[in-house]
Amino acid sequence: MKRVLGAALGIFTAIGGFMDIGDLVTDALIGARFGLAMVWVTVVAVIGITVYSEMAGRVATITHRPVFDLVRERMGARLGLANVVVSYLLNALTLVAELCGVALGIELATDVHYLLWVPLVALVTFFVMWRLPFKHMERLYGLVGLFLFVFVVAVWQLGPDWGAMWHDVTHPSVPSGEGLPTYLFYAVVMLGAQMTPYEVFFFSSGAVEHGWTTSDLGQARLNVFIGYPIGGILAIGIQAVAALALQPAGVQVEHLSQSVLPVVMAFGKLGLACAVLGIVAATFGSVLETLLSSGYTAAQHFGWSWGKSVAPSSAARFSVLVIATLIGATAFALTTINPITITIYAVYLGAASLPFTFLPILIVANDRRYLGEHVNGRLANALGVVYLFVVSAAALAALPLLIATKGGL
Amino acid sequence: MARYLDAGLELLDRQVLDCDGRPVGKVDDLELAIDDRGVPTVLVALLLGPQALGMRVGGRVGRAMAGIASRLAGTERPLAIPVEQVAEIGIVVRLDVSVDELPEAGRLEHWLCDQVVARIPGGRRATE
Incomplete structure (x- = not known):
């Protein structure tokens, strides 16, 4: 148990990154359309984000300088300024989607329209930001988010043909009726949704918030090596149950309620309760992660004092920016804009900005x-270079694929 | 043997901390003294803050940033920290003065603290 609590930052970061509203829908959509033919993408994403988070966590643990602090040193004034503006907007945009995501999760349980929940979610977020200690925050949302394992358990309950499943995973092929560009489009979307820049910003800043020093290096590694694989297993679980339960029925996933359908088929009401609890905690985690990251990026770029563990009055610019971002995002969410559409844009921006985050870390x-x-x-460098190519290729391919497939149709 | 410092790589854009380890800002630009030939010879001060950064970035965006910052600060001149106050240049730049002794450095921070953060209940308490 102590081990699990010690890895809470990693688990929180990974669940907030892998199980945000965009992923919860995209994983089910991909499972329903492509079966298990994209599990390899999640494996690729887990390894990549693990490699770079480990590096960023190591740098932050030893030097007490999180990622964005260093990005500027290695980029110069102009490119650095452009990067901080894009990264901030990206985090804020994702925050809008995640606020809606929590509200959609509550709507699943209450049948009350999600827009009515958005202001309440924002209020609770404010309270967490202002009063809940960092450690309690990551434990509460990270560990409750583990209820999402109901998706993984549901795979057994749905009684699959394991041999055929293993074959689908290891011999991925484009299903009949889908074109190769569409397949590649969703591969890039999933890679971008799972390897998000905010995971690295947040994890490295969290290492500083924890006050980790060189003697905690093992702890930092443990967080990364436990957290991200958990995120990946959950993502594969959602894809698998969607492939088992939704693909045969030809369901087109467009909404969160369809993502939880397989769990309901497997476990009924109890399954739904677990799924809703997990979804609300995980998306809430994403809200906190993206909100804090938007403050972290700006404060670290301009050299302000920052941090959630200090009194807000000792980091006034950071705290005011975080509150202003929360208010702005809530107002934007209340314009009834479709959260799933926002996530797609955020994923695209994120994929394009990832090389600019990764290169300075490397x-x-x-x-x-x-x-x-x-x-x-040598291993970290070899993997680091390979992934720099992977994310750059994905960034370059993103726009042509978007146009060629008309957004995955 | 003299040790050389690559100002672009080892000084510009570095985090500046005061004598108590509190953040002051970033090294946004440098002020050099020029001799009578017009050749820059001596580093005089580190320039900090959006005015200095805006002028360094240049272009429309940079000028707007510097302009707004000057208007808010009420002076054209950015915060300059004389090199005599620098204690150490490493992966961060440490000063041997406290941020409280640099009134211009914390102006916005103090204003936001008094006018906004302190008025929200709990704003002055740390969570741990």
Whole structure:
């Protein structure tokens, strides 16, 4: 239990990143349309985000300098300023979608329209930001988010043909009726939805909020190596149950209520309760993660004092920016804009900005003046370079694929 | 042997901390003294804040940023920290003065603290 609590930051970061409203719908959509033919994308995403979070966490643990602090040093004034503006807007845009996501989760349980819940969700978010200690925040939302394992357990309940499933995973093929561009489009969408820049911003800032020092390096690694695989397993679970329950019925997933359908088929009301609890906690985690990240990026770029663990009055600019962002995002959410549409845009922006986040991390993680003996080993560098190519290719392919497939039709 | 400092890589855009480790800002620009030939020879001060950054970024965006910051600060001149007050240049720049002794550095921070944060209940208490 102590181990699990010690890995709470990693679990919280990963669940908020892998199980946000965009992922919850996209995973089910992909499972229903492509079966298990995209499980490999999630595996690729888990390894990539693990590699870069480990680097960023190591840098933050040793130097007490989180990612965005370093991005600027390695980018110069102009590109750095453009990067902070894009990253801030991206986090704020994702926040709008996640606020709606929590509200949609509550709508599943109450049948009360989600827009009525949005202001309440914003109010609770404010209270958490202002009063709930960082440690309690990550434990509460990270661990309750583990209720999403109901999706994984449901795979057994639905009694699949394991041999055929394993074959589908290891021999991915484009299902008949779907074109290759569409398949690739969704592969990029899923990669972008799972490897989000805010996971790295948040994890490295969280390491500083925890006050980790060089002696906590093992702890930081443990967080990454436990957290992200959990996020990946949950994502694969949602894809698998959608493939088992929704694909044969030809269901087109467009809404959160369809994502939870397989769990209801497997476990009935109890399953639904677990799923709703997990969804609300996970999307709430994403709300907090994206909101804090929007404050972190700006404060770290301009060199302000920042942090959730200090009194708001000791980090006034950071705290005011966070509150203003929350108010703005809530107002935007209340315009009845479709949260799923916003996530798609956010995922696209995120995929395009990922190389600009990853490259500075890779450079600094190799700099002995920062890390001394703890610089990257060969494995981290090899994987780091490979993934830099992967995310750059995905960023370049994103727009042509969007146009060629008319947004995945 | 003299050690060289690459100002672009090791000084510009570095985090500046005061003597108590509190953030002051970033090294947004540098002020150099020029001799009678017009050649810059000596580093005089570190320039901090949106005015300095805006002028360095340049273009329409940079000028607007510097303009707004000057209007708010009521002066054209950005916050300058003389090199005599620099204690150490490493992966961060440490000063040997406190941020409280640099009134211009914390103006917006203090204003927001008094006018906004302190008026919200719990704003002055840390959560841990």
